[in-house]
Amino acid sequence: MSQPPPTAGNQYTAEHAAAKKAVALAARLCQRVQQDILKLDVQTKADRTPVTVADYGSQVLVSLVLKMELPSDSFSMVAEEDSEDLTREGAQEFLEHVTKLVNETIINDGSYSTTLSKEDVLIAIDGGKSEGGPYGRHWILDPIDGTKGFIRGDQYAIALALLDEGKVVLGALACPNLPFKSVSNCNGDSSGDQVGSLFSATIGCGATVETIDGSQPQKISVCSINNPVDASFFESYERRHCMRDCTSFIAEKLGIRAPPVRIDSQAKYGAIARGDGAIYWRFPHKRSRETVWDHAAGSIIVTEAGGLVKDASGNDLDFSKGRYLDREAGIIATNKYLMPLVIKAAQEAMKEEGILG
Numbered sequence: 001m002s003q004p005p006p007t008a009g010n011q012y013t014a015e016h017a018a019a020k021k022a023v024a025l026a027a028r029l030c031q032r033v034q035q036d037i038l039k040l041d042v043q044t045k046a047d048r049t050p051v052t053v054a055d056y057g058s059q060v061l062v063s064l065v066l067k068m069e070l071p072s073d074s075f076s077m078v079a080e081e082d083s084e085d086l087t088r089e090g091a092q093e094f095l096e097h098v099t100k101l102v103n104e105t106i107i108n109d110g111s112y113s114t115t116l117s118k119e120d121v122l123i124a125i126d127g128g129k130s131e132g133g134p135y136g137r138h139w140i141l142d143p144i145d146g147t148k149g150f151i152r153g154d155q156y157a158i159a160l161a162l163l164d165e166g167k168v169v170l171g172a173l174a175c176p177n178l179p180f181k182s183v184s185n186c187n188g189d190s191s192g193d194q195v196g197s198l199f200s201a202t203i204g205c206g207a208t209v210e211t212i213d214g215s216q217p218q219k220i221s222v223c224s225i226n227n228p229v230d231a232s233f234f235e236s237y238e239r240r241h242c243m244r245d246c247t248s249f250i251a252e253k254l255g256i257r258a259p260p261v262r263i264d265s266q267a268k269y270g271a272i273a274r275g276d277g278a279i280y281w282r283f284p285h286k287r288s289r290e291t292v293w294d295h296a297a298g299s300i301i302v303t304e305a306g307g308l309v310k311d312a313s314g315n316d317l318d319f320s321k322g323r324y325l326d327r328e329a330g331i332i333a334t335n336k337y338l339m340p341l342v343i344k345a346a347q348e349a350m351k352e353e354g355i356l357g
């Protein structure tokens with residue numbers, strides 16, 4: 001890691017600073033909830049995935065900070081959560097808890113002299129209902145990526161990106177439980193290291209990492225391993241998020257010797273961008289669709305760190321199609337040497353086994 005490049009010529013300087021401030025404040029709320037997670041604080045959404053008070057609280061805080069820091073912007077946000085489950089009968093206590101957490105975090109931070117009512121909280125959450133698309137500017141937010149990891153006490157990330165005319169131009173990724181130096185070969189465990197990493201990148205200006213409370217940003221780059229035999233790979237901790245029969249088949253084809261490193265959330269993109277590992281891949285089951293907020297921030301951080309992010313057909317990811325990613329058969333993040341080899345192995349696996357599609 002070395003000093004970051006000069007920021008002259010970065011047309012997104014104000015947005016970059018606001019995005020880092022937003023994810024860092026949201027991380028503070030999340031850290032507090034994770035220390036004291038109660039059954040009451042977790043709900044199950046209609047799609048049967050979990051959501052916590054911290055997912056909602058984080059979404060409110062990120063939207064608040066962006067609006068406070070960039071007041072002249074017309075605001076559009078594509079975010080994961082909406083208020084539907086918070087307005088159902090019986091959700092009053094849950095909503096009150098979200099509101100209390102948000103207000104306590106704002107007061108403790110001291111940057112803004114405002115507090116939010118329950119109605120303000122619902123409005124802020126539903127500010128994330130934009131469809132995004134190819135025109136104009138849209139923030140893309142995953143207020144907690146890796147909610148299952150968050151509940152387990154493991155890795156999670158607050159992932160914020162800016163889409164400008166259909167292209168991701170900025171990403172900020174707060175990973176409160178990710179060791180600051182490296183995850184190396186352990187599942188997020190530190191070896192006496194400082195914990196918490198905030199990755200960020202703006203287009204054309206490289207990627208950096210700093211601590212969540214704002215140390216001097218350090219430039220990062222992907223690893224330069226070119227022989228898959230020496231490579232390590234990251235994949236989802238959750239068995240249902242990535243087909244392991246498929247990835248172990250591809251790993252075998254590539255001759256990878258190291259066992260998979262399984263980490264929740266886009267912390268995997270951050271770790272790849274910093275060179276902690278060589279490959280992150282994700283081959284979800286056919287029926288599941290990938291959302292833009294699960295990849296936007298992580299992918300620009302990897303590409304600005306000198307890496308590549310592609311689908312298994314070798315196409316760039318297209319974030320301009322709305323709330324879902326239009327991609328084919330899996331997502332791969334790695335360096336320029338390994339990418340063609342991984343794509344080839346994935347495509348061979350597709351043909352031989354018929355397991356991707």
Ligand SMILES: Nc1ncnc2c1ncn2[C@@H]1O[C@H](COP(=O)(O)O)[C@@H](OP(=O)(O)O)[C@H]1O
Nearest residue numbers: 144145146147148236238240241264265284288
């Ligand atoms: N059955 C499933 N298959 C594939 N992805 C899933 C899934 N259930 C949830 N996900 C997605 O996987 C994300 C977590 O990724 P990872 O496996 O890398 O930790 C979740 O983000 P959220 O936690 O924000 O909902 C969610 O979008």
Ligand SMILES: [Mg+2]
Nearest residue numbers: 049050080147
């Ligand atoms: Mg979710």
Ligand SMILES: [Mg+2]
Nearest residue numbers: 142145146294
């Ligand atoms: Mg997510």
Ligand SMILES: [Mg+2]
Nearest residue numbers: 080142144145
């Ligand atoms: Mg989420």
